[in-house]
Amino acid sequence: MQQIIFFFIRNKNFLLFAVLFTISVGLTIQTHNYHNNKFISSSNFITGGVYTFRNNIADYLNLGKENEQLLQENLMLRKKLDQFKEVVVFEKLDSTILPNKYKYFTARVINNNYSKTKNQLTIDKGKRDSIRIDLGVISSKGIVGIVSDVSENYATVQSILNTKSRINAKLKKSSHFGSLIWNTKDPNVAQLIDIPRLAQLEKGDTIITGGRSTIFPEGILIGTVKDFDLDKDDNYYYVNVNLFNDMTSLEHVYLIENNQASEILELEKGVEDEEQ
Amino acid sequence: MKNNDIIINIVRFIVLVFLQVLMLNNINLAGYINPYLYIFFILMYPLDGNKGLLIFLSFLLGLSIDIFEDSGGVHAAACAFIAFIRPVVLKYSFGVSYEYNSVKIKKADPIEKLTYIASLVFMHQFVMFSLEIFSFEHILLLLKSTLFSGLFTIIVIACTMILFNRKST
Numbered sequence: 514m515q516q517i518i519f520f521f522i523r524n525k526n527f528l529l530f531a532v533l534f535t536i537s538v539g540l541t542i543q544t545h546n547y548h549n550n551k552f553i554s555s556s557n558f559i560t561g562g563v564y565t566f567r568n569n570i571a572d573y574l575n576l577g578k579e580n581e582q583l584l585q586e587n588l589m590l591r592k593k594l595d596q597f598k599e600v601v602v603f604e605k606l607d608s609t610i611l612p613n614k615y616k617y618f619t620a621r622v623i624n625n626n627y628s629k630t631k632n633q634l635t636i637d638k639g640k641r642d643s644i645r646i647d648l649g650v651i652s653s654k655g656i657v658g659i660v661s662d663v664s665e666n667y668a669t670v671q672s673i674l675n676t677k678s679r680i681n682a683k684l685k686k687s688s689h690f691g692s693l694i695w696n697t698k699d700p701n702v703a704q705l706i707d708i709p710r711l712a713q714l715e716k717g718d719t720i721i722t723g724g725r726s727t728i729f730p731e732g733i734l735i736g737t738v739k740d741f742d743l744d745k746d747d748n749y750y751y752v753n754v755n756l757f758n759d760m761t762s763l764e765h766v767y768l769i770e771n772n773q774a775s776e777i778l779e780l781e782k783g784v785e786d787e788e789q
Numbered sequence: 790m791k792n793n794d795i796i797i798n799i800v801r802f803i804v805l806v807f808l809q810v811l812m813l814n815n816i817n818l819a820g821y822i823n824p825y826l827y828i829f830f831i832l833m834y835p836l837d838g839n840k841g842l843l844i845f846l847s848f849l850l851g852l853s854i855d856i857f858e859d860s861g862g863v864h865a866a867a868c869a870f871i872a873f874i875r876p877v878v879l880k881y882s883f884g885v886s887y888e889y890n891s892v893k894i895k896k897a898d899p900i901e902k903l904t905y906i907a908s909l910v911f912m913h914q915f916v917m918f919s920l921e922i923f924s925f926e927h928i929l930l931l932l933k934s935t936l937f938s939g940l941f942t943i944i945v946i947a948c949t950m951i952l953f954n955r956k957s958t
Contacts, residue, residue, distance in 0.1 A: 526840050530873035533848040537855075537862030537869060541920050544861030560810075560857050567811050626814070626858070628821035630922050630930070633859040669859060676924075697930060700820060761817075 544631070561667035564623040564635055572764070579764050586653040615730050618642060618768040620650075623667075627700040627760050632672040634658060636766065639666040647728060649769040655734040655757035656680065656722060657766055674700055674760055681723040682735055687712055690723050693735060693754070700760050702739060705752040712750065714741050720754050727774035794835055802850060805830050810857040813945075822937045824945040827854060828913055831872050832906060832946065840876065847872035860921060867917035871909045878908045902950075907943055914939045 521528065572579075620642075624635035638644045640663050650657040650670050658678065661671040671678055673695060680693040682705055689712035691705045705720060718738040724731025739753040771777075809827040816823050831847050851868030855861060882905040883897060897905075914935045922931050 526844060526873065529841050530844050530869055533844065533869040534866055534873075537848065537851065537866035538920065540855070540862030541866065541923070542861075544859070563807075563810070563857070624857075628817045628823065629860070630927065631860075635859070697927060 561623070561635065561637070561664070565637055568621065568623040568637075575762075575764060578762075582653060583765075614772055616770040616772060618644065618648075618770070620644075620668075620766055620768055622763045622766055625672075625761075625763050627672070627674050630676050630697045632674045633661070634670040634672055634763065636668050636670060636768075637666070638768070639663050639668050641665055643770075644668050644768060645770070647774070649729040649733075649771075650766050651729075651733055651769065652758055652763055652766050654759075655736065656729065657758060657760070657763065659728055660768065670766075672760065673703055673756075680729070681725045682720050683723040684708070684712060684714070685719040685721050690725065691750075691752070693720075701756055703736065703754045703756055705754050706744070706749060708750040708752060710743060710748055710750060714738060714750060714752065716740065720752075727771050727777050728769075730769065730771070794838075798830070798834065801830050801833070802846070806850065806853045806857075809854055814858065818941065819937075821934060822941050824941045825910075825913065825917075825938065826942065826945050826949065828868065828871065828910065828942075829946055829949060831868060831875065832909060834872075834875075836879070840872075843875070844869055844872045863917050863920040866920055867913045870916050871913045874912060875909065878905060878912075882908065903943075903947075906946055907939075910942050910946070911935065911939045914942065 618638060620636040620638040622634050623637050624633075626632050626634075634650075634657070636650075644660060644663050646660055646663060648660045650660060656673060658670040658672040658675070659680075660668050662669045673680060673693065676695060676697060678693075678695060681690065682693040683690045689708050691708040693703055693705050695703050708714070716738055720735040720738065722729040722731060722733040722735060734757050736754040736756040736758075739755045741750050741752040743749070744751045805827040809825070813824050813826055827850060830850055831843070834843050834846075847868040848865050851865035852862065854864040858864070882901050915931075918931050918934045918938075922934075
């Protein structure tokens, strides 16, 4: 017995180190699984507050650029509105307006990283603003990521610049489906895989979201084809995609909620259960 | 003297965490290189201080960075590791004499000081990046990040030391 106690006393530093090291490795592994980063995350009260404080200062420095972007978006929306006017003017308004499938929220990015392999963003909206896990996040230029964790007032977003991210995407012109991933090399270039070799690809082709997932609606812009190559088995293309979004400077983003997501998921789950 | 040390270390801890998360993590030189100045706390921890306490404090230091960075426990693991290995590094960079309190980090020989800083910085970066990247696929990225971030960190730490040394004399 005494031996054991002496052993503990002699090696107390090592044991302390071993315990702490195990805890931190455990935390690390936990964050490598999507959705399980509940324990340690920057969407908590203190860190969220500090980041908001920083952003309030940093925002002033970017006001000019932000204004310009908003103006451009306004212009685009105005153009679209004009197109609608011409169509709608001759029709009578229907008394029953169908509920919209997608609901949009706005949020501000208060922390953004893009230099790691598993990048996250923090935004200043949380449960209180009815933000949920798995909402899609876009900016005025294109896709940004998916909400991975929420607290009362803040939420973290798994950026598309994350080795865990896998987003359904397709070619705009031929509707061939693939998955958008990131190979960690360049924050402005993502990769589209699993495009069948039958697809006719050309440099500069537009890539948009596929609409097969319940997260993003179809047709959100992603980027253009930079270059492409067949993969090892020669069956699928490996495409480098120039992102429309500058992931290194994000300020205002939109969140998309699919009102029918739970219905679709439930239905699909039912089918899976039956197969088992 | 002892009380003074405690206050200095508490202030250093807090200032370094905020400096790291608010400024240094946003430098992103060439896209991915950041200086990790916060381990300055572990480097400058008093030589005669309690080693167990240092390991625990380093863990907390790393964890605070992790919470801000959303990185799980990579900084915490790396910090606990270098805090644990510090006595060994001290011994081979300053010789055995450090145990008899005859060495002060600030006044040590520049080469010995550099060995000490560089060894701890590179160990820290290596553990941190291996945990963060966590796959053999990206081993080149790991080595590249370790090398460049390590060099940048050493430069920034050396500058900080020079800056504060001048002030105190």
